[in-house]
Amino acid sequence: MSGGSDSTALLHVLSSLGHEFGLTLSAAHFDHRVREGSDREAELVAARCAAVGIQCRVGTADRELKNQGEYRDARYAFLESEVIRSGADRVVLAHQYEDQEETILLHLLRGTGLRGLAGIPELRGRYARPLLGFRKDELREYLTDRGIEWCEDSSNEDPRYARTRVRNALLPMLREVPAFQTSLTCLGRSARVAEAGAERRAERQLEAVIRRSPQAHGGVQIARLGLLDYDRADQAQIVRNIARTLGFRLGRRGTEAAVQFVESGLSGTGLDLAHGLRMTREYDRIRFHGPTPRKPDRDLTIYEAGVGAEALELGGRSYVVHWGRRGEDDPWTAAFPLRRLKFPIRVRAPRPGDRIRLRAGSRKLKKLLNERRVPRSERGQVPVLVGADERVLWVVGHSIESSDQSDCNEEMFTFGVDQL
Secondary structure: OOOOHHHHHHHHHHHHHHHHHOOOOOEEEEEOOOOOOHHHHHHHHHHHHHHOOOOEEEEEOOOOOOOHHHHHHHHHHHHHHHHHHHOOOOEEOOOOHHHHHHHHHHHHHHOOOHHHHHOOOOEEOOEEOOOOOOOHHHHHHHHHHOOOOOOOOHHHHOOOOHHHHHHHHHHHHHOOOOOHHHHHHHHHHHHHHHHHHHHHHHHHHHHHHEOOOHHHOOOEEEEHHHHHOOOHHHHHHHHHHHHHHOOOOOOHHHHHHHHHHHHHOOOOOEEEEEOOEEEEEEOOEEEEEOOOOOOOOEOEEEOOOOOEEEEEEEOOEEEEEEEOOOOOOOOOEEEEEHHHOOOOEEEEOOOOOOEEEEOOEEEEHHHHHHHOOOOHHHHOOOOEEEOOOOOEEEEOOOEEOOOOOOOOOOOEEEEEEEEO
16 A cells, blocks of 8 residues: 555555455555655655555565666565465455546547556456546545545656646546546446457467467467467467466567568467566467476486486476387387397487488488477477487487388387387
């Protein structure tokens, strides 16, 4: 809470409800340190919370904040940390009706779509705003009737901020227009209904184009051609939903760039969208992913003929390799004449310059995997079996080295790979 009239009214309303319904309440105040005396205001807020039996945690900016975007990011980062610390189910914010008016107008002035016209949501995730239906003068009347004081934030009058100029110059003029407030309220309500409908439609459309893959590493893969079947507005909504699923929020420019990349991005290229979110095209698939820390590769060495099994880690994928026992006849099992094997045998990821001998001649693994349409991001996850001389014997799941036919009575040695 800030100590202003809106958050002070919210504090006292929730305090009354807390006693009545047995709610466990705590408060949080963030000191942006952008004006003189903010530390004293933080102390005053904490004291007012204590007076109604609510503990207030105070956070402080650890660096200089330069604009309102940075103020907001730092404030919400603090609130998120407090949610984790306290285990809170809900964060209740004190936005009221005039905040909603200002927000919609600011979005209009900057250029916006349905989401911007919808304004501030009453409920999104764990954040709730129960005062959006009340005006500031109603909240102040509530406090005055009860003899409750509040602080005045001098930054609310600072003309450097666009919101302040909208509040003090534009809104007073617009309120002189007949039915302005009713019209703006209807606009916001209609936009929220339309936005909700668009989101539900996008969720159904996403289910139709999503391609679940064990190689996605927590990302999302979608069929590019399926996405292109929808119009650009639906594509934009799907992209925003994907970003939100991965914990990112795409603005207008990021959304437009993503939709353009879906349409014209080349296979093998990528695009950084926002704060670590990246999209890449690999053949007919588009992949969205954030930073993907992974375990280091762990190769496997088999020193002699025998029977065994051991784990393998390649490109963040886990496998179990077994050898010396017969497995299923499938692309993940291969048998070789024992006389052809030169131990130690290694199982590792493909390397530059690797080649395999096929019936049609020697083939680079890079070209082979390209022909098999294995995305570049997944090629480091393909196990390759090599002999002591580094000759490629088997590209697991794809090709086995071609050789002269062996005698049917010849002793064979089998390798198998299981994906985890």
